[in-house]
Every structure is written in structure tokens, then in C-alpha cells.
Amino acid sequence: MSTHPTMQAIEYTGAGGREAVSVVELPVPTPGPGEVLVKVAAAGINRADLLQRAGNYPVPPGASSVPGLEVSGTIEETGAGVGPWEFGTPVCALLTGGGYAEYVTVPAGQVVPVPDGVSLTDAAGLPEVAATCWSNLAMEAGVQAGEWVLVHGGTGGIGSFALQLLKGIGARPLATAGGPEKVRRCLELGAEAAIDHRAEDFVERVREITGGHGADVVLDVMGAKYLERNVEVLARGGRLVVIGLQGGATGTLPLADLMGRNGSVTGTLLRPRPVAEKAEIMRRVREEVWPLVASGAIRTTTDATFPLERAAEAQDRFEAADRTGKVLLVTEQHAAKAER
CATH class of the missing domain: 3.90.180.10 (Medium-chain alcohol dehydrogenases, catalytic domain)
Known part of the structure; x- marks a missing residue:
């Protein structure tokens, strides 16, 4: 005591x-x-x-x-x-x-x-980052080996852990980051490719990288700002998991696009x-x-x-x-x- x-x-x-x-x-x-x-x-x-x-x-x-x-x-x-x-x-x-x-x-x-x-x-x-990443990527989204997973903010506390975790379980991680230095850091952390969101369109780049397949899973900390584009980047059967609202809490969900992709959107708090x-x-x-x-x-x-x-x-x-x-x-x- x-x-x-x-x-x-x-x-x-x-x-x-x-x-x-x-x-x-x-x-x-x-x-x-x-x-x-x-x-x-x-x-x-x-x-x-x-x-x-x-x-x-x-x-x-x-x-x-x-x-x-x-x-x-x-x-x-x-x-x-x-x-x-x-x-x-x-x-x-x-x-x-x-x-x-x-x-x-x-x-x-x-x-x-x-x-x-x-x-x-x-x-x-x-504890917080491990619990957040595992509960959302494995338990909520059901990420499987070989799937393409887009992680927004790849050099942050959650992003840097998620990229390594995804590589460790055999998934194919992609990341967005701001600026060349952070892009390089994402690659060091295990991303197969990293996209500079300041200079590149992440939807176009993910489609290019995946041969038109898209992202099977998106782990998003931005919320409203990226909502429509996150749906657009999903593969058929893709899962969008929103865990942060850095880009706002209220957005437009393109339901027809989501349904056409047989996709899903999940929002979680730990x-x-x-x-x-x-x-x-x-x-x-x-x-x-x-x-x-x-x-x-x-x-x-x-x-x-x-x-x-x-x-x-x-x-x-x-x-x-x-x-x-x-x-x-x-x-x-x-x-x-x-x-x-």
C-alpha cells in the first residue's frame, strides 16, 4: 500500500x-x-x-x-x-x-x-494506441492478410503504430502524410506507399497503387473533411472506420456510392x-x-x-x-x- x-x-x-x-x-x-x-x-x-x-x-x-x-x-x-x-x-x-x-x-x-x-x-x-489500432483494425474492420489498408496521418501516434501492426499481420498498408519528410517516415514504418496529401490526390494515388482495386479498409482520424473521399476510395466490400474528428464532426455521406460498393462505415470511441x-x-x-x-x-x-x-x-x-x-x-x- x-x-x-x-x-x-x-x-x-x-x-x-x-x-x-x-x-x-x-x-x-x-x-x-x-x-x-x-x-x-x-x-x-x-x-x-x-x-x-x-x-x-x-x-x-x-x-x-x-x-x-x-x-x-x-x-x-x-x-x-x-x-x-x-x-x-x-x-x-x-x-x-x-x-x-x-x-x-x-x-x-x-x-x-x-x-x-x-x-x-x-x-x-x-496501451491507448495498441487498443485503438487492434480493436478497430482487427476486431471492427476484420483486416485480413493481403488486404489494402489506408491509414490517414501515418506519422502520428496511432498512424505510426497502425502501419507497423498492419505490416506485422501481413496486410498491405498505405498512408497519407503532410510533406516529403513524413512520407519518408511512413515508408520506414512499413507503408508500401505513402501519399503527400498536400501535393497529391489520395483517391487517385490509391487507385493507381492498387491497380484500380481501392482500399479494403480506411482508418480515418479526420471525420467530416474526408468522409466523401474516403467512401470514394473504398474497394468493393470496403470498410471505413472513423476514429477521430480532426476535420469536423458533420459531413455528407454519399449513400448511393457506399451502397454501390457494398461498403460500410463504422465510428468508434474507446x-x-x-x-x-x-x-x-x-x-x-x-x-x-x-x-x-x-x-x-x-x-x-x-x-x-x-x-x-x-x-x-x-x-x-x-x-x-x-x-x-x-x-x-x-x-x-x-x-x-x-x-x-
């Missing part, structure tokens, strides 16, 4: 920009039945954290008001009914909130061991899913994705790390146009231990 009655954490004081980010002292939470207490080493920053800061992503009922959807750390305490997690075991976890803190409680089914070959710090950037669904996703991640990480087929890509108290700066870096990979917050307790 934690010997510290309070902990450092980040909270938002109202809705706004970086001025809303505050360092606070909160009580260390106590794990309830079926939960574990994790002593946080690092926390991953995700777009949902910034949407919450701006007041555009309400905290789900019962969730912590502290932002942060993924952490790495060590097992500190277990609640009633939790299986044999040993004190001090290195883990990473998918959260509904509470990650920007020195301790966090989480349902035991959302906690998994750190993959072999990954540092405890870097592991903080894995954060509000029931605990049982998240546990099943993390079970599949541990079984199907972690071996690819351990083998080196999927490499963690950390862009930058910041101390917890510099969360506002870290979120600025997350929004930077030249960011590639994950941005992480590191707790003082973990940094001090690493220095010894």
Missing part, C-alpha cells in the same frame, strides 16, 4: 488552453474490488486530453477528472477479488481517466505486463466503452500485439518526454506539426529512481 497520503496530479481549471492546466495535490486513491493501484512511471498524452481541456470531451460518469488515458508503472496495491499481481510488477494500463498523476486506480482487466524489450517509460505510450469490453480488448492486445512488439516488428516511437508538472508544454508539443510518435509525461518518483 502507498505510504504517501497525497500525490501530485494535473487537473483542468475550467475549459481553455494551456492556462487551464494546473498542478494539484490530491489524495492517493484506494483500489476498490476488481481494481489495482498503479504507481505511475509515465503517462501518455492523447488528443482526448486536449479535447477535455477545451471542454469538448466530457468526463464519462464515474471517471476521474484528472486527464490521462494510459500509463506505465508498477503494481502498488490490489483490491478485493484481483488475481495474483505481485507488488512492484512492471505494467501498463488503459484508463478512463486519471493518468496525469503519481498514482492511479484501474480495473484489473485493463492492466497488462510491459512487453519484453520495452522500457518502463516508453510502455506508457502503448474511452466510454464498458469495462468488460476494454478488458477483452486488452486481453487480445496482450495475446496478439505484444508478441509483435517483443519481436521488434512493432517499435515504440516516443517523440518527447516531459516532467509531470510541465504538462502544458507537453501538450503543446503534442500539437506540433513536426511531432512523430508519442509524447509522454514522466513522474518525479520515476525520474528520481531512474537517476539512481
